Amino acid sequence: MDNLTEANLKKLAGARSYERALGYLDAVSGVEVGDGWVTASVHGTERYEVELTLDGPDGPAGECDCPYGMEGNFCKHLVALGLTVLAQRESLPRQRKAARDRAQDLDTWLSALSKDELLALLREQVDEDRRLRRRLELRAAGARGDLSGVRASVRELLDVRPFARYGYVEYADARAYADQAGQAASAIGALTGSGRPADAIELTREAMRLLAEAVETVDDSDGWLGQVGADLAAAHLEACRAARPDPEELARWLIDHALGDYDDGLTDIDPLDYQDVLGDAGMTALRKLVVEAWRGNRTGWAEKYLMERLAKTAGDIDTVIAVHAADLTPNGHTHLLIARELDTARRPDEALSWAERGIREAEDLSAVDTALVDHLCERYAQAARLPDAVALRRDHFTARRSLLTYQQLRAAARAADCWPAERERALTLLRADAERRRQDRYGYSGWVLVDALLDDKDTTAAWQAATETGAHDSQWLTLADRIRADRPADALDVYLRLAEPLTKDTGNEIYEQLVALVLSIRDCHRRLNTPDAFTAYVTTLRTSQKRKRNLMRLMAEHGL
Structure with missing residues (x-):
């Protein structure tokens, strides 16, 4: 509660949302205080439900179902509730204690009820709450091993039609659909728990396919379906560990799943997570399938990823390099990956050679991966090859004239004790750029000359440059x-x-x-x-x- 202050609310929301919230203080209604949380309704363009967490590990946090809040932002409605809570700060400890007492009283009352009384109460809630009834029906079907019943329920849970107003689930309805779809993973988990893991494997794979079809018609901007996919992946692994399916069949399915694009990465299953299930025979089959797939498509992202993962697991650095070398990028990024792998393997000469090759083979030095330039200059410095570092920084600056490349050239040249000459050469290029910009306003976008002189603390020259060529x-x-x-x-x-x-x-x-x-x-x-x-x-x-x-x-x- 100590972290709930006006200053923190303004910091969380930003000045603009905070100022707007001041106009919503009279729109807060139905405030309910719990132990560590407060909920309310805030009437804006529509009525929004707001929940503020008071004792989070990082200070106040909250959720609001307004469009801005659904994007994960601390919105004006949350600020309005926070300010309302602050206005009644003195009574808040009493209200929180009352909430704890109510929770304790409810637990005591439920504990005192007989089995028949609890069943009667539960049946009453099931009659009133359709979602609760569905969850319990799923648990019951899973507990008795009713595969057809669970399959029918899973298909219903993943059906987008009840949420699709015009054949498409809009952003405002996506979370509700994801909440419903998420119950499918729970149902499959219950099936595994009831001693039917083989059925759970079959049903999980079907659910993954249905989810992949559903995502095509859902505005899942916030990634809710990704969590559903992750839950299904976990349910599949759990079922496989319990059922111990045929290892070679499982290996084929895992590779087909990893290489296929039908699930849009929703489940993100890593075949190597299944090593304990696959055993030696399954892993042998898996390796064979991965190598065949990579040889058939050496530039495919999934094929490269699987091949690299297997090679790293086996400690085979040469195969890792071969995977990267088969699909070199023109900006030198792949060369950098290879150089880093070789450095980690304590093969520095080969690493340096690959880094230098990346610079030589770059199609356009202005577009080269700057991390590769940094990496190579660092290696040159470690080897006391300071002139080489200056030359690379000079070439990079010449190709990509910016304040950053100017600063990097300056640092390298000062280390090599040659900055005055390098500075004059660099400023000559920047003056020519600035003059072209002055003559043709659309021919050059940038004012690097003035930035460079300011960064050099040469204010007089910077003022002159700004006066002559603009700023x-x-x-x-x-x-x-x-x-x-x-x-x-x-x-x-x-x-x-x-x-x-x-x-x-x-x-x-x-x-x-x-x-x-x-x-x-x-x-x-x-x-x-x-x-x-x-x-x-x-x-x-x-x-x-x-x-x-x-x-x-x-x-x-x-x-x-």
């Missing part, structure tokens, strides 16, 4: 901040220019940016000893912006 607003702001103490008049011109377009926009973030600029403008006038000019500026600004109440409030808070 974007964030760079001008940085320049103004840096020169304000010595050149307040120049800085003032920048701040005034940046503030003007903000006066035409609305929104709290815009207002914060504008007020920050006005504070900088005030500082410039103080340094220039022109307070009257600042007073006139603020008066004009207030007059023209008086309808923006949040801006006026923010200016008042800063004494403007």
Whole structure:
């Protein structure tokens, strides 16, 4: 409860959602306090159900069934409930104790009921709750080994038609469908528990196929069906461990499943998880099938993954390299994977050779995997080959001129004690780029020259470059901040220019940016000893912006 504060609510939701929540405090109703949680309804565009967890390991958390909340965000409705809870902080401990007492009273009452009384109560609930009745029917069918009954129930659970308004399950209904579909895995697990694991294997495979068909017509943006698939995969493995099916047949099914694209990766079954079930005969068959599949399609993702997994399990580094080498990417990423494998295997000379080969064979150095460049430069540094590291960084910068590649070149050149010459060469390239950008605004996207000079702390040169070839607003702001103490008049011109377009926009973030600029403008006038000019500026600004109440409030808070 100590973590539930206005500051934490604002941090969780963000300033925008927090501000919006202030308008929903009167829309919170039906607050119910439990031991560690609070639920309520919040009336917005629709009525939304909200649950706030008070004692989570990472502080407050919550769920809301509004569209924004369903995406996993801490929405304005959760903030509104949190603020409502804070408003009654003093009574909350008493309410939580009452919730614990109610739970204890219920448990005591249920424990005192006879078997007949409990059955009568359960039958009453089953009559009123269709979902509870279905869950219990499934458990009953599984317990008595009624395969046809369980199969019929599983098919019903995975049927999308009750949720598909126009032949398609929309985002708003996807979670409800997934909740229902998830009961299929529980039903199959019950079948295994009742001593029918072979039937459970058959039924799990059918359920996987049905789920794969269903996902084509479900907007599963939040991945709810992925959890259903994972539960089915776990149920299949559990059933196989109990039934001990024919190892060679199981190996064939696992490979067919891994290489097939019918389940869209929903179940994500790893054949090597079945080693204890397959035994020696099954693993031999599995290896043979994997090798055959890879030889038939050396560029297939699934084939490569299976072959690599088997090779790594066996400690066969050469086969791992062969898998990667059979499908080298043009950006050097595969070369890097091979180099890392060889480094791990303590074969550094081969690793270095593969990394260098990746650079040589890259079709476009500007698109090369930057991790490969970093890896090779690190190896050069470890081998005291500093000129080679500088040369690679220079080539990479020349091909891909950015602030990052400039910084990396600078670090390598300083380590090799040759930065002045490298800097002049690099700046010459950047000046040419900036000049082309100035002449043809659409011919070059970037303002790297100014960024590089700012990063070098060469403010005078950066200002000159910005003046001659242009700069974007964030760079001008940085320049103004840096020169304000010595050149307040120049800085003032920048701040005034940046503030003007903000006066035409609305929104709290815009207002914060504008007020920050006005504070900088005030500082410039103080340094220039022109307070009257600042007073006139603020008066004009207030007059023209008086309808923006949040801006006026923010200016008042800063004494403007």
